[in-house]
Amino acid sequence: MKTKFNELLEFPCVLNFKxxxxxxxxxxxxxxxxxxxxxxxxxxxxxxxxxxxxxxxISIAVRVTSQQHIEKLYKELSAIEEVRYVL
Incomplete structure (x- = not known):
């Protein structure tokens, strides 16, 4: 993933996942x-x-610690068979 979370967010922080x-x-x-x-x-x-x-x-607030942490959660949540999108 080519994201810029590390430039936009100050870690640790709470991020809402949908x-x-x-x-x-x-x-x-x-x-x-x-x-x-x-x-x-x-x-x-x-x-x-x-x-x-x-x-x-499903909206859920998660405390994330790094850009890698966010990317890992996106991948793992997307891997759930019933899930169609993760935002």
Missing amino acids: VMGLAVENLPDLVIEVLQQDTPGDYVPKIKPSSKGNYHS
Whole structure:
């Protein structure tokens, strides 16, 4: 990834991730499971269903420590089979 997070952010900081995926019951649990591996914490995801109910958008605040940490989380969250986008 060619990002400039290290130029734009001062680490450590809290970054909001938005994960969009299929509307399956365990999607929030899958996202939190990935986050707990690298960044243990008490996460309170905000879940918003799409207008047709086929997808869910999960917003979650994560404390990140570096550009590499952000990129790793993007890759790991994107690797979840039910996830379609990570912003």
